[in-house]
Amino acid sequence: MQEQLKELQTAAIQKVEQSANLKELNEVRVAYLGKKSPITEVLRGMGKLSAGERPKMGALVNEVRERITEKIEQKQKELEDAAVFEKLASETIDVTLPGRPLKEGNHHPLTKIIEEIEDLFIGMGYQVAEGPEVEQDYYNFEALNLPKGHPARDMQDSFYITEEILLRTHTSPVQARTMEKNKGKGPIKIICPGKVYRRDNDDATHSHQFMQIEGLVVGENIRMSDLKGTLEVFAKKMFGKDREIRLRPSFFPFTEPSVEMDISCKICGGTGCSVCKKTGWIEILGAGMVHPNVLEMAGYDSKKYTGFAFGMGPERIAMLKYGVDDIRHFYTNDVRFLKQFSAHE
Amino acid sequence: MFVSYKWLQEYVDLSGVTAEELAQKVTKSGIEVEGVEVLNEGIMGVVIGYILEREQHPNADKLSKCLVDIGGEQPIQIICGAKNVAKGQKVAVATVGAVLPGNFKIKKAKLRGEESNGMICSLQELGMEGKIIPKEYSEGIFVFPADAPVGTDAIELLNRDDAVLELGLTPNRADCLSMLGVAYEVAAILNREVKLPQIDLNPAQEKASDYIKINVEAKEDNPLYVAKVIKNVKIGPSPLWMQTRLMSAGIRPHNNVVDITNYILLEYGQPLHAFDYDRLGSKEILVRRAKEGETIQTLDDVNRTLTSDHLVITNGDEPVAIAGVMGGANSEVTSDTTTVLLESAYFNGGTVRKASKDHGLRSEASARFEKGVDPNRVRPAGDRAAYLMAKYANGEVLEGSVEVDTLTIQPSVVSITLEKINRVLGMNLSVNEVKDIFDRLQFEVSLDQERITVTVPTRRGDITIEEDLIEEVARLYGYDNIPKTLPIGSTTPGKLSDYQKKRRVVRRYLEGAGLYQATTYSLTSEDKVSQYALEDREPIRLAMPMSEDRSMLRQSIVPQLLEALKYNSARKNDSLGVYETGAVFLSNGQDVQPDEEEHVAAAITGIWHSHLWQGEKKSVDFFVLKGIVEGLFNKLGFTEKVAYVQAKMDGMHPGRTAEIQFAGERIGFIGQIHPSVQKELDLKETFAFELKLKTVLEAENGPLQYVAIPRFPSMTRDIALVVDIETVSSQLKEIIFTTGAPLLKEVTVFDLYEGEHMEEGKKSIAFSLNYLDPERTLTDEEVTKVHEKVLEALKDKAGAVLRG
Numbered sequence A: 001m002q003e004q005l006k007e008l009q010t011a012a013i014q015k016v017e018q019s020a021n022l023k024e025l026n027e028v029r030v031a032y033l034g035k036k037s038p039i040t041e042v043l044r045g046m047g048k049l050s051a052g053e054r055p056k057m058g059a060l061v062n063e064v065r066e067r068i069t070e071k072i073e074q075k076q077k078e079l080e081d082a083a084v085f086e087k088l089a090s091e092t093i094d095v096t097l098p099g100r101p102l103k104e105g106n107h108h109p110l111t112k113i114i115e116e117i118e119d120l121f122i123g124m125g126y127q128v129a130e131g132p133e134v135e136q137d138y139y140n141f142e143a144l145n146l147p148k149g150h151p152a153r154d155m156q157d158s159f160y161i162t163e164e165i166l167l168r169t170h171t172s173p174v175q176a177r178t179m180e181k182n183k184g185k186g187p188i189k190i191i192c193p194g195k196v197y198r199r200d201n202d203d204a205t206h207s208h209q210f211m212q213i214e215g216l217v218v219g220e221n222i223r224m225s226d227l228k229g230t231l232e233v234f235a236k237k238m239f240g241k242d243r244e245i246r247l248r249p250s251f252f253p254f255t256e257p258s259v260e261m262d263i264s265c266k267i268c269g270g271t272g273c274s275v276c277k278k279t280g281w282i283e284i285l286g287a288g289m290v291h292p293n294v295l296e297m298a299g300y301d302s303k304k305y306t307g308f309a310f311g312m313g314p315e316r317i318a319m320l321k322y323g324v325d326d327i328r329h330f331y332t333n334d335v336r337f338l339k340q341f342s343a344h345e
Numbered sequence B: 001m002f003v004s005y006k007w008l009q010e011y012v013d014l015s016g017v018t019a020e021e022l023a024q025k026v027t028k029s030g031i032e033v034e035g036v037e038v039l040n041e042g043i044m045g046v047v048i049g050y051i052l053e054r055e056q057h058p059n060a061d062k063l064s065k066c067l068v069d070i071g072g073e074q075p076i077q078i079i080c081g082a083k084n085v086a087k088g089q090k091v092a093v094a095t096v097g098a099v100l101p102g103n104f105k106i107k108k109a110k111l112r113g114e115e116s117n118g119m120i121c122s123l124q125e126l127g128m129e130g131k132i133i134p135k136e137y138s139e140g141i142f143v144f145p146a147d148a149p150v151g152t153d154a155i156e157l158l159n160r161d162d163a164v165l166e167l168g169l170t171p172n173r174a175d176c177l178s179m180l181g182v183a184y185e186v187a188a189i190l191n192r193e194v195k196l197p198q199i200d201l202n203p204a205q206e207k208a209s210d211y212i213k214i215n216v217e218a219k220e221d222n223p224l225y226v227a228k229v230i231k232n233v234k235i236g237p238s239p240l241w242m243q244t245r246l247m248s249a250g251i252r253p254h255n256n257v258v259d260i261t262n263y264i265l266l267e268y269g270q271p272l273h274a275f276d277y278d279r280l281g282s283k284e285i286l287v288r289r290a291k292e293g294e295t296i297q298t299l300d301d302v303n304r305t306l307t308s309d310h311l312v313i314t315n316g317d318e319p320v321a322i323a324g325v326m327g328g329a330n331s332e333v334t335s336d337t338t339t340v341l342l343e344s345a346y347f348n349g350g351t352v353r354k355a356s357k358d359h360g361l362r363s364e365a366s367a368r369f370e371k372g373v374d375p376n377r378v379r380p381a382g383d384r385a386a387y388l389m390a391k392y393a394n395g396e397v398l399e400g401s402v403e404v405d406t407l408t409i410q411p412s413v414v415s416i417t418l419e420k421i422n423r424v425l426g427m428n429l430s431v432n433e434v435k436d437i438f439d440r441l442q443f444e445v446s447l448d449q450e451r452i453t454v455t456v457p458t459r460r461g462d463i464t465i466e467e468d469l470i471e472e473v474a475r476l477y478g479y480d481n482i483p484k485t486l487p488i489g490s491t492t493p494g495k496l497s498d499y500q501k502k503r504r505v506v507r508r509y510l511e512g513a514g515l516y517q518a519t520t521y522s523l524t525s526e527d528k529v530s531q532y533a534l535e536d537r538e539p540i541r542l543a544m545p546m547s548e549d550r551s552m553l554r555q556s557i558v559p560q561l562l563e564a565l566k567y568n569s570a571r572k573n574d575s576l577g578v579y580e581t582g583a584v585f586l587s588n589g590q591d592v593q594p595d596e597e598e599h600v601a602a603a604i605t606g607i608w609h610s611h612l613w614q615g616e617k618k619s620v621d622f623f624v625l626k627g628i629v630e631g632l633f634n635k636l637g638f639t640e641k642v643a644y645v646q647a648k649m650d651g652m653h654p655g656r657t658a659e660i661q662f663a664g665e666r667i668g669f670i671g672q673i674h675p676s677v678q679k680e681l682d683l684k685e686t687f688a689f690e691l692k693l694k695t696v697l698e699a700e701n702g703p704l705q706y707v708a709i710p711r712f713p714s715m716t717r718d719i720a721l722v723v724d725i726e727t728v729s730s731q732l733k734e735i736i737f738t739t740g741a742p743l744l745k746e747v748t749v750f751d752l753y754e755g756e757h758m759e760e761g762k763k764s765i766a767f768s769l770n771y772l773d774p775e776r777t778l779t780d781e782e783v784t785k786v787h788e789k790v791l792e793a794l795k796d797k798a799g800a801v802l803r804g
């Protein structure tokens, strides 16, 4: 009987190995482990054995059954894995096909520049001040040391609505308003972004509407050297660590002394090229120490308080930074243009 | 201002400083040199020739055959096409091997069979602009004075071996509208001396006062009038050096008398006017405001009507000049003039400005008066002009001047402490360093300990306060030498306001939703200004628009966005969404600032989503855009406050437009652009919304509060209702909510059916109702009880029945 069992085991394992699929394997299971299987037959025939032989024989039968079951399970796992693999293989996709695009817009390049500058100055303790685009002559000119008839009003021919109301020609009236609101007290640290308007014919370098960002710091001990230091921080963060700055004397009615700030040309590294008009320097912004008349008119004691102010054009900065060659691009809203400013730098 | 480097050397020693170096130094210390033009760039080999013979070219009517002495062993033959070429002229000859501007090389040539060994040049051919060349030579070759030495460098004689610095002057530096002013500036920069021009009057016996009387009625407009009389002048060309200097400054030479007045204008910055004394018609000058409607024919032969705003020089009766702007034709200097009345005056800048503006006559003279001339140069300028007229126009200067002088301008005296200078600049200068700078500027300085008192010459009228002195110190000491520091002392917290933060949230959200941020113009046309406006207010018009398209301030943003879509659509980008946040302008009446309301608007058109190879393609529709708006309110925490109410609006689709209400107030609209407008703009179906962003961002939305995640299961019941086709979902939803509360937590529309299989005038709308008690598990009976109540209410209030 022992012999018989061994033979059965060998035959069963061989059949398991030969099974090509789950169905065949199941047939093997039924054939060797089912109710009518030869092993079951052996069990039935155990009654004929002596009481002493019975346990020994029973253990042997169980062992054979276990070995076969084990083999079947092992084979079953193999066959199942193969089936899954086959199914998944049939589900293969072309991973190089394009993905389903997310609908995505992005901010305007001028917003990008303005927010970048805002954040930079917020980090230095500034607040963002805003004001009306349609202004009173007083805040746009008079409070900024530009009385009626002042020749410098010519520099910025304006859009008037009535004699006293006009579209602001710069964001400086926000400075005048902020100072007035602070009632002669410091400190003030603001930057003022916004739209401004001038009587210019729109062409590649002029726009009747454009953006400006101005900054103002008023306090009891604000020095020209602070202006220079602040502008350098700005220039290096905005244009790169290796940029140098240079101040040149200039004139604005609302500052005295007045300067213009140049940064060293990135294209040629300062040796001179067509972008910097062979000077090695590129003009970025105007600045200066707040004119005492401006301080006094806003209610500040100019003996006690000093301040600095600076102003720049986001369009110009965007043009320099991104190499945009025509200011009108910022206002035609051509999606082929707008699209290009979505990437994070 | 154009400054000739060679001419400037007459007043300041420029040795050791090239024109290029000078330009850099001047720029760095305050006056931007916008360009340096080297006048003889690309010119070589042009000499003075003497035309020995001139005859007609045998084979060409328009050519001359000339024999020219250029100082060589043999005269040379040159064929010349100029009409004015003649025997006995001294001319500029470009010899064989010479180079002219534009890299034009002169070679030996044969012209219609005759040999030509060079070229006789016009000034244009030597690189000069036609408009500055004396009229008689503007169409032909230039004829040099008879004493021009044959064979010498013609370019040198023309003073073209020079460089011209173009100064970009800011309005405060009108002092540099003169060679002398520039000389003082350059002398200060280089720390050198200024040499003043020569005046050597040798007056005649006769007195000017016997010839002319001066009366000034308008003393405020004209506080100083100085007249000189020069007799026996001979009108002719001015000396070549003077002509070339005028030309280098961009002024065309005319004749000696006129050239001298222009020369003094450039040298002293003082405009002069020369009248023909004999044509004045009287022995009197009266300066007064013009009478209303009075007329004058000016030098340019234009008849001009005057008003009482304009100051005129009269002969006691009628105007002979518009003061400071332009002389009259009736008293103009001509080739017959023998006696000159020379005017040197100080006119009020504002008065001159008004007249020059009204008559569109901006001249070198008016520009200087407008910015203010140096009152202390009025007399020397007149004297120097008289001296030059004696020297170069054979004139006889009469004794004295005739003046009216009520001028009270004094040099300003400004006092400052060293401490203040150092405090404002953030520097540590010594008294001597500061004094040295003022010395270089030739300002008078007196010191009292550390107090520095400066007497500023009248030529620098821009310096009146301490800060002006600080600027002089800073710019001449050099901004490069100022240290870099950051403000110290009390500071402010740097941050955005809540409003500004939320505005950024709105922008980022809309961009994330697939919209591109546009930036459009605030100025628009009359027919667009009120389109899609949310409020009915008077539009605001500019007093003097540059064009009708940009004449009024927008009351809404949508029309600008549609314009942007149209622009893109015409360039094959017909599927697109754009948005903008910005101000609209609502009038509060004349002479008052308008309300500026910040709005947000968006417009979308074409295909919204496509993923073609997967067969996905979705056009924009009302609900695409509404989803964006709903999401926006959700982002801001306002979902509950917002309602959409069917509405009609000009320019919008009558059945596909909703008014957006915020806390019961109308704050915007959303819908489809009217098909006729779409067609006009050549757009596909286009949807837009506009909202009063300011109202939304200023509204309180309360703090964020966590709501516990339910621990007990909710129960969902779906219902399909048949209702009248006009019944809107929001009405049904409200009924469901009010009757289902508090167990009912959520209602969602999940199906809509109209058309076939439905009774005429009816539609089916299906809702999913979600019931929940956060404290326990609901029983079926409880939910059924509430649900039955809801169904009943729907039937009673909206005639809604369950779909069978």
Ligand SMILES: [Zn+2]
Binding pocket: A265, A266, A267, A268, A269, A270, A271, A272, A273, A274, A275, A276, A277, A278, A280, A281
């Ligand atoms: Zn460069």
